Amino acid sequence: MTVLDRVLARIDADLDASRERLFAFLRIPSISTVPDHAADCRAAAAHLAADLRGLGLAAELSETAGHPVVLARSDGADDRRVLFYGHYDVQPVDPLDAWTTPPFAPRIATLDDGREVIVARGASDDKGQVMTFVEACRAYVAVTGALPVPVTLLIEGEEECGSKNLPAWIAGNRAALAASLALVCDTGMWDADTPAITTALRGLVYDEVEIEAADRDLHSGLYGGPARNPIRVLTRVLGALHDDAGRIAIPGFYDGITDPPADVLAAWRRLDLTPESFLGPVGLGVPAGERDRSVIEQLFSRPSCDINGIWGGYTGAGSKTVIPAKASAKVSFRLVAGQDPARVRSAFREFVTARLPADCSARFTDHSGAPAVAVPWGLPQLAAARAALTDEWGRDALLVGSGASIPIVADFKRLAGLDTLLIGFALDDDRIHSPNEKYDLKSFHKGIRSWARVLAALAG
Structure with a gap:
């Protein structure tokens, strides 16, 4: 023995x-x-x-x-x-x-x-x-x-x-x-x-962006059309974060990432984690991440980007017809090995700033960050x-x-x-x-x- x-x-x-x-x-x-x-x-x-x-x-x-x-x-x-x-x-x-x-x-x-x-x-x-x-x-x-x-x-x-x-x-x-x-x-x-x-x-980058246009909330009847609406600007920018294949569209975002070894990927595939088995219990069924990656790869070895909150303008009961002066969102990135949190944060901010039209400015707040x-x-x-x-x-x-x-x-x-x-x-x-x-x-x-x-x- x-x-x-x-x-x-x-x-x-x-x-x-x-x-x-x-x-x-x-x-x-x-x-x-x-x-x-x-x-x-x-x-x-x-x-x-x-x-x-x-x-x-x-x-x-x-x-x-x-x-x-x-x-x-x-x-x-x-x-x-x-x-x-x-x-x-x-x-x-x-x-x-x-x-x-x-x-x-x-x-x-x-x-x-x-x-x-x-x-x-x-x-x-x-x-x-x-x-x-x-x-x-x-x-x-x-x-x-x-x-x-x-x-x-x-x-x-x-x-x-x-x-x-x-x-x-x-x-x-x-x-x-x-x-x-x-x-x-x-x-x-x-x-x-x-x-x-x-x-x-996975690591984390959590940023907040505030887009500002006019110096006050504006009457949408008197200013609608000519005046910039920061909610419209913000949603257009956020909508451009992902392409139609589910990839994150920020330039250089995937730099430094390597795939797991082939035997590890094969072992993951044998687990048969299907979209139905993973997403079904929470009332979903269609994966929203990178189209050419399996659900288990998206979870275990790929980064992600999510909009965690968005607000601006009037959100109370009833109606108030304003074009808001500001609109804000909180955005988080889950990172994998090879990605630099500081570089990802900088690239996100450059991505937003490059898409700002005239009469708009952006302010950013760093909430947290950690490497994978x-x-x-x-x-x-x-x-x-x-x-x-x-x-x-x-x-x-x-x-x-x-x-x-x-x-x-x-x-x-x-x-x-x-x-x-x-x-x-x-x-x-x-x-x-x-x-x-x-x-x-x-x-x-x-x-x-x-x-x-x-x-x-x-x-x-």
Whole structure:
């Protein structure tokens, strides 16, 4: 029997105790957004730090301007070290009367389809996910007395309120975070039986444009025809952002983008994500993105542009016949690897300005921006982790993209130079941020086993 076999057997035998340790963690109401729960957040951090010290790790609470960070380290060389990230804070529980049982009284329930699940606030997001990694480490320590690779854990307490103090903390603690790779367990499976590694997160450019014409609102009877209408100008400009094939028409917008490898594209096609299956549940049926790209490519590896809001003139009850002096819109771009947010923002503004007729001017407001993050396809640890997950689940682990942005991953790259593998075991029906949040017991059990295999694979 190999060391890994012995570790996996230990995980199986210890599952009930692992579940009870998770329950103890879940009972602490560590709601980071509610000031009255500040003491509970500190209690959750202290509870986790004490648990990690029991595994032989040097664990401490590191202060921030808000809730503390749990920082724990095992012995070993940093060139083989992995940095694991998660969070101990949870969302508020409102509306409380929608919970079947108290949100901080964890329990096992059986769903109609026979699945056993853990029900509690934080069960999936993110305490249950954090404990899959902790329990894998515990099994290694119990069997071998050590971890297969050096490990650092960074578990924060403000993810649910925007991680506003974490970038400054990372910048001030770079030496303590030295590692070869970051691991994040705050994502999900493709489905209940198919594991996934998120390899790309889209970046973001969010801009606001205001077009101004006359120096006041004008009577449309007295001025209609000769006077510029900024709503008409704005809608014409916004309508030109996409061509008839669904491509974004800003010059140079696609510069720097490369397609995923052929084998990854082939694996995505096998998932058979059709327009009907993806768009049907929200009452749509026809993809509106690039016509020559599949729905899954549009989501995982292509950028997008959306008008998020538009306003101007009179919008109240009844009628008011004016030509407005101003019209505004908010426009966001989701970016992929290879795109420079500053360059995209500049190109958008040049696109708008070049289309302004006489008597019109534009003013822009920068709301936010972040680069996309992508794991290099040839990263050896990516192949190793993918093989480990495939061995555990008996299905090829998928390499997927995410249309969302996770700021901590960009911070790891920008501030610590680390690539990140996002490996999680949540499911779409886990009801995170909602009443009766749950985490499948299978996700918890096989998540622990998965991390044991991944750590073994990263050790070579």
